[in-house]
Amino acid sequence: MDTKDNNTPDYAAFLVAARQLLGPRGLTQDAELIEPWLTDWRGVYTGAALAMASPGTVEEVAALVRLCAAHGVSLVPQGGNSGMSGGATPDTSGHQIILSLRRMHAIRTIDAEARQVTCEAGVILQNLHEAVAEQGLRFPLTLGGKGSATIGGLISTNAGGTQVLRHGTMRAQVLGLEAILADGSRFDALVPLKKDNRGFDLKQVLIGSEGTLGIITAATLQLAPAPAGRRVLWVGVASLQMARAFLLHCDAMAGMALEGFEIIPAYSLAAVLHHLPGSRAPLDTDHTWHVLVELVAGTETMAGLQDLAEQVLATAFEAGLIENATIAASESQAEAFWLLRESISAAERARGPAVQHDVSVAVEQMPAFIDTVAPRVESAFPGTKVIAYGHLGDGNVHLHVLSPAGSVQGEWQKTTGKKISALIYDCVAEWGGSISAEHGIGQAKLAELARLTDPVRLGMMRAVKHALDPGNILNPGKLVPLAPDQAKP
Amino acid sequence: MDTKDNNTPDYAAFLVAARQLLGPRGLTQDAELIEPWLTDWRGVYTGAALAMASPGTVEEVAALVRLCAAHGVSLVPQGGNSGMSGGATPDTSGHQIILSLRRMHAIRTIDAEARQVTCEAGVILQNLHEAVAEQGLRFPLTLGGKGSATIGGLISTNAGGTQVLRHGTMRAQVLGLEAILADGSRFDALVPLKKDNRGFDLKQVLIGSEGTLGIITAATLQLAPAPAGRRVLWVGVASLQMARAFLLHCDAMAGMALEGFEIIPAYSLAAVLHHLPGSRAPLDTDHTWHVLVELVAGTETMAGLQDLAEQVLATAFEAGLIENATIAASESQAEAFWLLRESISAAERARGPAVQHDVSVAVEQMPAFIDTVAPRVESAFPGTKVIAYGHLGDGNVHLHVLSPAGSVQGEWQKTTGKKISALIYDCVAEWGGSISAEHGIGQAKLAELARLTDPVRLGMMRAVKHALDPGNILNPGKLVPLAPDQAKP
Known part of the structure; x- marks a missing residue:
């Protein structure tokens, strides 16, 4: 080990060797060049870095990791730095290396x-x-x-x-x-x-x-x-249970053509329409829940897909599953439908403080889960409003809780928001769900993962981490809540 | 640890505790009851067992494993005992427990x-x-x-x-x-x-x-x-390359309806027709290779599926991909086509000694792989005949090498057969393929896995095994070639 006696890495010696290995293009300590990569995409975490390495080949990555292992220097791998959980942001010690893979783009x-x-x-x-x-x-x-x-x-x-x-x-x-x-x-x-x-x-x-x-x-x-094309449907339904029944209906009729099934509550649609200049509601009727469905043509022709879309809706009406529906008449209308879905988050931010949760439970339990959790949160924290939207077909919704009027941005999240998140994650754990359906753990949810994960699963994660990275040099402090005795010496 | 001083488990004490835990129905040492489970399905390996445990609940399984861990007794889990690689057969020490899961069948x-x-x-x-x-x-x-x-x-x-x-x-x-x-x-x-x-x-x-x-x-x-039904096609093609081109054609036209694509060489078809009383060739023409295609109706109607099958064949003819073809006219004819495919192995056994290899390479490389390996084996071992059949669509074929006339069953496999297998596995390794596409490693391929696996992959496997089973009590001697220093004390 090329480290000093007290186990503190010899950073100067490491940097000399790393510079020799990677050259000026592959290693920088220039604060201006590094600065954009020290803060995560959401702007929640800001770290420091000893240097930023940008190797150009897999051999250079291998040599750099060997060097880090020999010196006991830890690495934070980074791609586009657009993660949602701070997983690619270094800690504040200034002793970690950002390992950017962006130069390897062949x-x-x-x-x-x-x-x-x-x-x-x-x-x-x-x-x-x-x-x-x-x-x-x-x-x-x-x-x-x-x-x-x-x-x-x-x-x-x-x-x-x-x-x-x-x-x-x-x-x-x-x-x-x-x-x-x-x-x-x-x-x-x-x-x-x-x-x-x-x-x-x-x-x-x-x-x-x-x-x-x-x-x-x-x-x-x-x-x-490449698909021949798509049909995008906007549908109004009376309840989440009906949305789920309609999902099963679409799945049975459209099979592999069904590529998207997103739910949007009336509240969020109104907020988006208010927020987006020139936007229009797809339907002229009111509904408690809206569903955005995308059908994509695989081996079907576009005429066949249009027929399919019409049949799916006609039979859903007959079965009493849906209240109203429309099929986007053009690609630009299809895009307009999707824009409404994609603007929920922005419309919400414009409204005031909120806390976000990316959770999943078994697909068929999602309606009951939302209908249970939302009133529980709203009654425990008077003045809050729970909205759920997103990927019902995956059992994954973004569960956002809006603060009471007059709450202070930043302050509210750190106090009441934190308690709300704990309550929601407790509910998710009760339902056997995941506190991170797609956004990952990173550093944002590390403590909650440690708190809520079954000890057996946690033990397996720690054992595998220790087996494959015994020196804990690969992205330490992310994803795996180490046991106290596993912390780096 | 409830073991004797010299680290030898106290089997008598273990058995007393296990019997107390599982009762007479859950634990037996009756040689007659255990005997059928000591030999693998292919009849290649026969082991011995201290006892056979048949727990009825997950709690009993957990308690038994805890007991084994405490006593240092190892376990061989077993389901239907129909594996192809001896993975469920205990070793010959008589110190292992067969853990049958067959009572847990709810x-x-x-x-x-x-x-x-x-x-x-x-x-x-x-x-x-x-x-x-x-x-x-x-x-x-x-x-x-x-x-x-x-x-x-x-x-x-x-x-x-x-x-x-x-x-x-x-x-x-x-x-x-x-x-x-x-x-x-x-x-x-x-x-x-x-x-x-x-x-x-x-x-x-x-x-x-x-x-x-x-x-x-x-x-x-x-x-x-449940599917509405299926169409089974028998097709003659001129070469493996044409079979591969026809596969791509089927995939493009039939998409998700394509569920099976098996190749059969002329030699194997002839052997099956000779072996199976009353069997008939699906086509009255000769072809170097035959292809069995299964199309299954998902959302299609059966009429639609028949149309699709006819179109697939008509366009393949036009494109010069296939030489002749027929669609099974009834479900019983479809079964007869499949029986020809499924009888290859039996027909081969009737012919004389052979060695079998279950290998895969990247799907698009399979034709070139077979065309390279077959002549290499046949020229290195004069008088042998290489046949390849099976799942071309998965990049997985069963590569069998038939012995020269007059070879002695058993003897030939242990001598020449072993050398042939080593040559074939060397080729597979050269092509970046797998020496076990679907049959697993068990004990049958443990030595070859150790010999041919990239040391990095082997090191990862060993590290994960050691992390999750440090006492090496779970099916030791199977799948993971341990390093000498990892062997049980």
């Missing part, structure tokens, strides 16, 4: 026949979408941050988005993976094998591990054929 | 609306098929051993079968899991969450771990709607 191969792409971790999602679209293909996972989120970050956080209902989360897209482990060795499983029973499926452990078990450097991803 | 709940079933580990696959069919649903994974294979065993080995092309292996069916870990604690993740980013997806590590990390006691599985 799309190595697109195999149109096999419908696979192999690319480096730093490829931005939108660039991947465009590159595969040129070959008549589609990478089906998408989300709001697609202009900055990288493939490595999306895999490390097992990202979700609006097409999960049909295509699954990032985990379902990953056929092969390459990663650098804590000792600098390379885990190479890039060749995509559809069937491989040679023991533990180790890439599954790396997916969603938020950089705590390895640095993902490249991946082979599954692609889908 | 189907706890079938949720027709959510299309999910929760059942115990000992449920036999065929019983599950029938139970869900009664509710208009389908569990899509199937294989030859369905009359004996249990859900726990299928999950522990991440079983494949003939519907993997469309539905994936067992891993893709598992929504939730319950398991007892090496210290007797219960990992409870039965509630199926479609989205859950609370850290490592630990159930993925248990799936396919062949009982070396935990004892699977129950699972929640995904179901599909």
Whole structure:
């Protein structure tokens, strides 16, 4: 070990070696260059960094990790820095290295026949979408941050988005993976094998591990054929139970064509219409809940898809599942429908302080869960308003609690907001759900994870973390709530 | 530790405690009752056992594992004992306990609306098929051993079968899991969450771990709607490359309706026709390769499926991909086509000694792989004949090498056969493939796994095994080639 006697790393010696390894393009201590990467996307966490490393090759990543291991210096891997839980933000010690994968942005191969792409971790999602679209293909996972989120970050956080209902989360897209482990060795499983029973499926452990078990450097991803087009439906329903019944109806009739099923409460639609200049409600009738449905043509023709959309609605009316509905008449109207859904968060921010929760329970329990939790919160914290919206088809909703009028931004979240979150997470735990459906744990939910996780699961996580990163140099303080005796010496 | 001074477990004391715990129904030392479970399904391995435990509840499994951990006694979990790699057979020491899950065969709940079933580990696959069919649903994974294979065993080995092309292996069916870990604690993740980013997806590590990390006691599985029916096609093609092109063609045209795509060489078809009394070739023309295609109606009507089948074939003819083809005119003819495919192995056994290899490479490389390996083996071992058949659509074929005329059964496999296997596994490793696509490692391939696995992957496997089963009491000597210093004290 190349460290000083008292176990404090010799940062000066480390920096000399790292600079020699990576050169000026690959390692910087320039405060101005580093500054944009020290604060998370939501602006909640700000850290400090010893330096920012931007290796250009997997060999450089491996050599850097070996160097960090030898010196006991810890690393915070970072892609587009657009995570929701502070997972890519260094701590405030100034002793951690930001390991940016952004220079590694090569799309190595697109195999149109096999419908696979192999690319480096730093490829931005939108660039991947465009590159595969040129070959008549589609990478089906998408989300709001697609202009900055990288493939490595999306895999490390097992990202979700609006097409999960049909295509699954990032985990379902990953056929092969390459990663650098804590000792600098390379885990190479890039060749995509559809069937491989040679023991533990180790890439599954790396997916969603938020950089705590390895640095993902490249991946082979599954692609889908480019769709012929889509139909977007806006539907009014009387209750969450009816929304759930309508979901089952859509699923039975549309099968694989059903790609999106989002719920929006009347309150949120009104807030968005108030907030968005020139926006219009899709329906001229009032409903307690609204549903946005997206049907995508796979092997169907567009005429067939239109027929299907009409049949789905006609039979749902007959069965008394829905109150009113419309099909977007054009692509621009379809986009306008989606804009209403995507503006909920912004409209809410404009209104005042709120606390957000990204939770999931079993899909069929979600209506009952919301109907139980919302009144419980509203009665325990008078003046608050609970709104739930999002991916009903995935059992995943964004449960937001709006503060009473006159609450002070920042202050309210830290006091009452914190108590509300604890109550909601307690309810989620009671229902066997997840306190993080898609946004991950990072540093934001580390304490709540430690508090609410079954000790058996927590013990397994700690054991696996310790087995694969015994020196705790990979993104320490994120995702895995270590036991006191596991803390770094 | 309740063991003797020299670290040898006190088996007598253990048995007294185990008998007290499980009662006469749950623990037996009766040689006659144990005997059928000491030899693997293929008849290659025979072990001995201290006793056979058959707990009736998850609590009993947990208590037994705790007892084993305290005494240092190791366990061999067993479902239907129909594995292909000796993974459920105890060693010859007579010091291991067979842990049979067969008494735990309750189907706890079938949720027709959510299309999910929760059942115990000992449920036999065929019983599950029938139970869900009664509710208009389908569990899509199937294989030859369905009359004996249990859900726990299928999950522990991440079983494949003939519907993997469309539905994936067992891993893709598992929504939730319950398991007892090496210290007797219960990992409870039965509630199926479609989205859950609370850290490592630990159930993925248990799936396919062949009982070396935990004892699977129950699972929640995904179901599909019962299909309206199927169309089975028999097609003659000129080469493997054409078979691959035809696969892409079927995939593009039939999409989700394509559920099976099996290849059969002319040699194997002839052997089956010779072996099976009253069997007939589906086509009256000769072809180098034959393809069995299964199309299943999801949302389509049967008339639509027939149209689709006819279009797939007509356009394939036009494109010059196929030489001749027929569509089974009835369900009984469809069954007859499948019987030809399923009889390859039996026809081969009747012919003489052979060695079998269950290998995979990237799907698009499979034709080139077979065309490279077959002549290499046949020229290195004169008089042998290589046949490849099976799941081309999964990149997984069964590569069998038939011995020269006059070879002695048993003797030939142990001498020349072993050398042939080593050569084939070397080729697989060269191509980045898997030496075990679906049959698992068990004890049969442990040495070859140790020899051919990348040291990084091997190191990760060992680290995870040691982290979760430090005493090495769960199915030792299977799947994970331990390092010499990890062997049990």
